[in-house]
Amino acid sequence: AQAGNVLVMECRVLSIQSHVVRGYVGNKSATFPLQVLGFEVDSINSVQFSNHTGYAHWKGQVLTAEELNVLYEGIKLNNVNHYDYVLTGYSRDTSFLEMVVDIVQELKKANSKLVYVCDPVMGDHGAMYVPENLLPVYRDKVVPVADILTPNQFEAELLTGRKINTEEDAIEVMDLLHQMGPETVVLTSSNLPSKHGDQFLVALGSQKIVRPDGTNSSQKIRMEIPKVDAVFVGTGDLFAAMLLAWTHHHPKDLKTACEKTVSVMHHVIKRTISYANEMAGPGKRPSPAQLELRMVQSKADIENPAIAVEAMVL
């Protein structure tokens, strides 16, 4: 569609994630940044909680797989089940995940170019924080229909059954994940040693490409990302949403897409830490409430992220 002589992007995302009344996780974390970048975001809230579960208290209601199906049926009955992207994240329910897979498969029939961005949230630092029976569902049903996957090291190890001790291991694991489904894989964090020292973590990415002569290959990238001394919630959801946005604008350039994505994270986190420390006062650790992402305050950085971290092509 045209607005004057400026072409307006027509791109519709179906995001199926948690809703929290207060704060920024799940759909609350993903929706505003995508809307600010001009994406139409249809959102199915898999739960409605007062706030994320890192606070002292949380209360709310969950959506069942059947209720998810009912909502999708409404969309379908109106013949508006046409999406360019699906985006999912944290889930605790195998039947809900299986319903998501059914929906993705049907939407792909309606639009063969649909891109499913999947954050296979299962755990971190060597421990699962979802029920164990989600692993086979992710591995055997979800990942095979995913196009962009954003596991951390632990999740990538779980999905492939392989441990990552070196960069070569990581590259092998990303290639295994390609074989399982997704053309684009980003290892959002790892324990690999950074060349910049222990205040940095290593992230890696791999995107399948077709060479000029028609043969298949992949572009692999590596990033050294400054660690932060705080526990943030919702950053993974923001990451997946922004990776969706920037791979949309740079579909064959994972380096640039990741640089912009990680840079947005950097600016939002920096602003958030600053504010949280100011609110907590000197020498005090900020509370979960004070550590909520400064999302609306970061609008300009979301719209046009200054590159803060560069990626290296391997």
Added chain:
Amino acid sequence: MELKWMECRVLSIQSHVVRGYVGNKSATFPLQVLGFEVDSINSVQFSNHTGYAHWKGQVLTAEELNVLYEGIKLNNVNHYDYVLTGYSRDTSFLEMVVDIVQELKKANSKLVYVCDPVMGDHGAMYVPENLLPVYRDKVVPVADILTPNQFEAELLTGRKINTEEDAIEVMDLLHQMGPETVVLTSSNLPSKHGDQFLVALGSQKIGKIHSQKIRMEIPKVDAVFVGTGDLFAAMLLAWTHHHPKDLKTACEKTVSVMHHVIKRTISYANEMAGPGKRPSPAQLELRMVQSKADIENPAIAVEAMVL
């Protein structure tokens, strides 16, 4: 050095639709774009608004609303600058909203409750009739900014509006019932610009006795939009926040945002429908994300006259 950020938190209790822009979907993005923190309680989750051929989804009970609020309260984060509510079909839900507003006002005496008393239009109610006494006797008394249309204002006050003088009397009656700021978002009063315009009126109390009264002639649109009232209430919240003693400017900006969003929406809808065809509800969804620049900085398209 960064500008000092506006710290303003809104609790918006409205519908959620998966697709489209009504209720919280209509209110949240524009408020966030203007820098407000928006906490949102979704009173329902539907696939889309009820003007489509089909709709499906789930509703929140008054008890479930209470549970969500309890979660916020247990964490000691039940501190808000604004509450915003709109369409509801459930008297017990509305009564729970009133309880929450009253408690939030105890926590912050400066809290402003922006209330759209959605009950009907064009002389007919489209919510259950038993909502009227709840709005009149419980909700409106705790509201600070009220955005009824003519029909809703007549229902709440029991008075018919035939002339501008009637409308002014009705707005003064509504002030006495509670809200310091009342905007009659639309009326059947004849416009001085002819029948392609509708008349909106506003009144804001200045001190105990006086009020500023304004009038706007707003171009009518030949289409049925859904969600525009929700956008209006949200933008009135935003612009009265920036212009708390200047209803004229607040209304000019609010109505101008509406104008730009609607104009862009009609354009797109007609393009999608094709020549000679009436656009569908799906095609008529507000072009909200595409209107970001107009939301951030609305060029004044309609001026208000101070009466």
